[in-house]
Amino acid sequence: MKFTLSWLKDHLETDATLEQIARLTAIGLEVEDVDDKAAFKPFVIAKVVSAEKHPQADKLRVLMVDTGTGAPIQVVCGAPNARAGLVGAFAAPGAYVPGIDVTLAVGTIRGVESRGMMCSEKELQMSDSHDGIIDLPDDAPVGTSFAAYAGLDDPMIEINLTPNRPDCTSIYGIARDLAASGLGTLKAALQPSFKIEGDTKTKVKLDLGEDSHLCPGFALRLVRGVRNGPSPKWMQQRLLAIGLRPINALVDVTNYMTFDQGRPLHVFDAAKVKGNLTVRRAVEGEKVLALDTREYTLSPANVVIADEDGIESIGGIMGGEHSGCDENTIDVLIESALWDPMNIAKSGRALGIITDARYRFERGADPEYMVPGIERATQLIVDICGGTAAKTDVVGYAGYTAKIVDFPVSEVKRLTGLEVGSEEAISILKGLGFGVEGTGERVSVSVPSWRPDVDGKADLVEEVMRIHGVDNIKPEPIESLGAVNGKILTTLQIRTRLAKRSLAARGMLEAVTWSFISKAQAELFGGGAAALSLANPIAADMSDMRPSLLPGLLTAAQRNADKGFGDVAIFEVSGTYENDTLSGQRRVAGGIRRGTASLAGAGRSWSNAAKGGGKPVDVFDAKADAIAVLEACGVPMGNVQFEAGGPSWYHPGRSGTIKLGPKTILGTFGEFHPKVLEALDVSGALCGFEVYVDAMPEPKKKATRTKPALELSPFQAVKRDFAFVVDKSVEAGAILKAASSADLQTGHRRQRLRYFRRRLRRRRQKSVAIEVVIQPADRTLTDEDF
């Protein structure tokens, strides 16, 4: 919402400076931009004393210009209208000319020095006119500010309105807010003073059946015998200043009223309206050529104003081209109506029309100003275009019933901490136009017709607070709850953090990748269900909720490899989506390693081999990462089982599944299936894992944190290696399990088992070596014991 200072002062009696008016921000009308028009300061009115042909160029003239101070100044000028005696706008060297984005300097044009410039309207961004330099009347005062003379020095203010304030879509409403905040006095509205003769012959019928709320009021007035030419200069200047293009006086009046009073109006050329007007829903497929010269196809969702020939206007949004007013208009019909905000918003959005009328009606125009608005507009039209006003015809308007709010003034203190006395609160509310019944602590407040946003006590608190001043609220520490918070986070939140820290500590970088991936990628990883496909994805490759973190991480690794960073280890701990229910959203820790990015370090085998690094990553790197997450999260590792093989996207022979009991799957790991990598367009040595953080069992609640007594054996532990040649199908895990349960009868406790494995050359068998640590409890073991 833009306005100029002089326009504001039409409604506000004030000595306030521009800086003080920027106080609007503090009362909730955020100042977006202030243009003090300082850019126009360098331009002064000057008179061309003489104009001679340039000695070197036919189209240039050498002017001597009187700027009101000192001797005439020499200027080279190419404008066709440059002549002796012309009075125009002069810019001296050093001035910035906005229209051509140039700071002037003393120049030499074809050998003749030029010490400034006579400007065109385009150069001053007043219009697009570049036919010649500005040509002012002879009596324009030479040496004075051109901007002041032309009315261009009026500062412009732009505010950013929140959608709840339709009352401030008008300059009058802004003035009312400022006056209430103590920045001046609101001027009384002008009373209409024109004669009324005869009736408005064109009648209006509201034909909306039970949906009369779509048009809760319609006022129409005929003005006969107008002369519609350009609007007066003051009006044009104001409209231009806020970015509107003057069209003709009748149209300009409607635009002026839209901003001055927040009252959108429409004018019909009465000669082009056939018969009476009907407000109705459009028929499916009905077309209208609107004022923006575009044709719109309407539906019954749109409310229109039609005559016998068809639609003349899309109600509250945009008029029709057919009955629009032009310079030939003699009789004009002025419409001032009320429309349903929701319907206007929906219609406007569906049709893709953004207008100043829609902007106001979808926020809610003041119903009580519908009739005064048409009076004020009539006054402007009669004053500017002449003509005779007929009686206004008003249909459908039931009047305004004010909402009444029971308001204990102490609510201000309760909600904001501000100490505002009852008297001040009442005076603020009255200043904003609220009716206040009663005095003292509890009053009854009636809400004015222009404030549809105010419903209850909290809204009134806001009104009092913003006018009294938010800056007066001093920060106050929040009261302690009187106890130290114990465990604030949930187990899942704690484990998420632990998983991240443990993986980061293993040299992996934490990534955050998109929750949505392409359908093809989702399908490769068991997803792609219709219920998880977005109806309106932002891009085709971001269409499906991911069933796994791996496709996003794998393609990310490839992007890095394509840029020359092939050895990457990245992880993410985030959500995946098995289905569209609450339990289908999993919390997963997933990661991948590519190239030689193992825990021991990436690099060349010959430089890093001693530390075990430099080798392409494999299934065991991924397994170790998965185990690290489980251990960090406190999963009882003794009960965890590892099974060969994993889901279809893993390599069938180089993958595993981590389980807790027969049912709970804690995670999967492995190298990837070559076909999956090919489908993802990903290559290189790759391994990865996913651990389901949400599948880990809650830690058992313990009554006490006391640990079991620690028994330290005084006898030495013994280590022995055993090698077995077994059938290839025997899993190493099974041997470990057997070994760890074997020695229980002897009363010796196993402490630690490790195994080494080497494939035998023979096809069906392999050799498995295990290291056994035996901790005796009652005596030192001898060779005989083994």
Next chain:
Amino acid sequence: MHDTFFFNPDEKGERKVLRTHTSPVRIRTMEAQKPPIRIIIPGKTYRQDSDATHSPMFHQVEGLVVDTKSNVANMRWILEEFCKTFFEVDDVTMRFRPSFFPFTEPSFEVDIQCDRSSGPIVKFGEGTDWMEILGCGMVHPNVLRAGGLDPDVYQGFAWGMGLDRIAMLKYGMPDLRNFFDADVRWMSHYGFRPLDMPTLFGGLSA
């Protein structure tokens, strides 16, 4: 909202959406837990929008306090303390502007005074510019009622901000879209050391 991501209608004709803000957690918390409530809600959010400062996926953090006393003055204190701590400056000047949000009344937008004269690097605690960093307000009586609480007895405040946005401001990151690109150079440059853990006693960054 027009920038909401929708799923296709199910057999009942209902369409699920991706949340555009983290606010639903407020209602769920009020339904599940009696006051006093003091929570913060960080989370992923989605809007159909993409440019240097908008991403179809981003993160918000919201806060909610509900009890029988907490007011705008307390909210100012919390948010000022937060900004000092988060931006790691000794002092901040904040401006609370009355504004409008559907779920709070009164509502505010909050600007922080800063110096933007040196391009994308914003300095807080100095300068003459204002930068909007968050929205907040007193919980709307209708929201309290929806949470089963009497607005004449209970009151409180809520705030919300873009997590990625305040990170961009603090660390001078120019483009939001890079956050989700998993470029190792970006992650190494803007990332933190694995055990650099913020604590109340050790400060935010070591």
